[in-house]
Amino acid sequence: MTRIDAKFADLKTNGKKAFVAYVMAGDPDFDTSLQVVRGLPAAGVDIIELGLPFTDPMADGSAIQLAGQRALGAGMTLDKTLALAAAFREQDDTTPIVLMGYYNPIYSKGVDTFLAAAKKAGVDGLIVVDLPPEEDNELCLPAQKAGMNFIRLATPTTDDKRLPRVVQNTSGFVYYVSITGITGSAEAEAGDVAPEVARIKSASGLPVIVGFGVNTPDKAQAIASVADGVVVGSAIVSKIADGLPVADVLKFVKTLSDGAHRA
Secondary structure (H helix, E strand, O other), X not given: OOHHHHHHHHHHHOOOOEEEEEEEOOOOOHHHHHHHHHHOHHHOOOEEEEXXXXXXXXXXXXXXXXXXXXXXXXXXXXXXXXXXXXHHHOOOOOOOEEEEXXXXXXXXXXXXXXXXXXXXXXXXXXXEOOOOHHHOOOOHHHHHHOOOEEOOEEOOOOOOOOHHHHHOOOOOOEEEEOOOOOOOOOOOOHHHHHHHHHHHHHHHOOOEEEEOOOOOHHHHHHHHOOOOEEEEOHHHHHHHHOOOOHHHHHHHHHHHHHHHHOO
């Protein structure tokens, strides 16, 4: 059982929904980013999605693209991202970390080398948005063999014919992208999301977490009420971009987690 599996089991026992926070590793710099990440569990975050900076983040909107540029400009790399995860693990051995990004940096490092380093750093799961199910032999299956969850994205355009293939080797949870388009580009609506969550849960047997288009405590509550949890990324990243002190960023995160946990 991974930390992700254990977290969802604990939440289910306590009748709670998951609040997942996305932050870009190294934004605006390594030390500040580490402070933010270390503060997330106390701000009510159940699972941390740690963005891996990349030069061509095709699924991301401007907020996360700019965060990646800031991180890269400050010298962030894949190895430093794993070092940040390892530094977090020195103080927290229970909160799950999901590394979210693109395949190129992993491929460049070498899959086996990367998986060994990620496991040692305390990474629990991977979301690699540009690796389709047809490429499961590339990373998905090796990651699961190494003891990490491989989390797949489902979208409003994932029809009933495609869905079984998408969830076939998925583990941990399914990330439902609630809107068509890039991150931060529209708002999710609970009425649209609810039937899709039910369809994906039926096909996968896994928790379904909803992301994209969630930016307020009320929206977090509404979406979490029809899913197993909610992800917020762009709204948090935008607060970091505004130069807010770490304490104020974490206060904002706490309002969102409180919303999700009211569901």
